[in-house]
Amino acid sequence: MSLGGIATFNALHAFPEALIRGYRSGFIKDGDYHHLTQCESMEDFKLNLAETDYGPYFANETKLTPMIVQARCTDKLVKEFYYLRSHSVAPLTTFLDYLTYEYMIENVMLLLRGTLSGRNVNELISQCHPLGMFNDNTMRIIPTFEASARGYADLYETVLVDTPIGPYFQHYLDSTSESFNSTSDMKAILEDTKIEMLKNCLLKYYLEDFYALCESMGGETADIMCSLLRMKADKHSIFITMNSFGTPLNEPAMRETDRKKLYPSIGNLYPAGVELLSKVDDDAKLVATLSVFPLYKNMFDKFVASNAEEFSIDDEFFR
Numbered sequence: 001m002s003l004g005g006i007a008t009f010n011a012l013h014a015f016p017e018a019l020i021r022g023y024r025s026g027f028i029k030d031g032d033y034h035h036l037t038q039c040e041s042m043e044d045f046k047l048n049l050a051e052t053d054y055g056p057y058f059a060n061e062t063k064l065t066p067m068i069v070q071a072r073c074t075d076k077l078v079k080e081f082y083y084l085r086s087h088s089v090a091p092l093t094t095f096l097d098y099l100t101y102e103y104m105i106e107n108v109m110l111l112l113r114g115t116l117s118g119r120n121v122n123e124l125i126s127q128c129h130p131l132g133m134f135n136d137n138t139m140r141i142i143p144t145f146e147a148s149a150r151g152y153a154d155l156y157e158t159v160l161v162d163t164p165i166g167p168y169f170q171h172y173l174d175s176t177s178e179s180f181n182s183t184s185d186m187k188a189i190l191e192d193t194k195i196e197m198l199k200n201c202l203l204k205y206y207l208e209d210f211y212a213l214c215e216s217m218g219g220e221t222a223d224i225m226c227s228l229l230r231m232k233a234d235k236h237s238i239f240i241t242m243n244s245f246g247t248p249l250n251e252p253a254m255r256e257t258d259r260k261k262l263y264p265s266i267g268n269l270y271p272a273g274v275e276l277l278s279k280v281d282d283d284a285k286l287v288a289t290l291s292v293f294p295l296y297k298n299m300f301d302k303f304v305a306s307n308a309e310e311f312s313i314d315d316e317f318f319r
Contacts, residue, residue: 016087121144207266234267
């Protein structure tokens with residue numbers, strides 16, 4: 001059979017490719033967006049979307065609200081994502097799975113925070129992102145473990161063993177303590193853990209792991225995804241630094257130890273910029289440090305010249 005013959009051409013990815021082209025054709029056009037800006041009510045908004053791919057997701061809503069719009073758009077995304085995944089093969093399947101891991105981390109952190117505040121489990125689960133959901137039993141175990149040695153062991157077994165983000169959790173625990181031979185060790189570590197530090201550690205390991213996967217795949221995947229992940233890692237490092245101001249993580253003894261451990265070992269700032277960030281202790285020094293890097297100089301020049309109501313670092317990174 002000749003290479004590229006009709007029996008072998010695009011044998012693995014033909015249907016996913018067709019799906020992607022179909023999804024792309026369903027994007028809202030500039031003209032549609034212009035019409036949406038002219039809407040004076042939610043009914044007008046619904047009417048203008050009726051002829052788009054979003055129309056069916058709003059058709060049965062009698063009273064449209066911004067929250068319902070966001071929920072239905074998320075429903076569309078999740079449905080299309082899992083339909084695409086169900087018709088994929090490796091390495092595409094693996095790549096798509098990795099896209100969900102960040103949402104899993106966010107959901108676990110939401111459930112753990114809910115445990116500390118005593119919130120209702122059903123309310124917590126309803127706020128979790130659909131792309132990061134585990135099975136219902138696992139979702140309900142995470143926020144309801146008992147404050148006992150057995151309870152912490154159950155949390156360990158649930159989060160570390162039965163979920164795809166388990167290796168990141170294990171890596172965190174391994175880096176925090178040299179020995180986990182008893183449930184009492186596990187309990188001590190989890191009791192001392194600040195939720196935000198745990199979240200940032202898991203995200204760090206996730207970004208490094210996803211970067212290695214994309215790099216190993218090569219081609220356009222490596223070119224595009226590694227660039228995006230480097231930017232995401234930089235944002236992660238910069239936000240950790242900014243959010244540490246006024247907290248124990250900004251103390252001299254913790255800046256170059258605990259805080260530095262949270263910085264990913266990838267990115268445009270790594271390694272020289274990360275080393276500089278580990279010494280920063282206020283906004284002025286942060287701006288001076290990042291001004292060395294052309295990629296971020298203009299962004300942080302704006303940061304200095306604007307007030308908090310006019311300027312958002314998060315929005316600038318998004319742009």
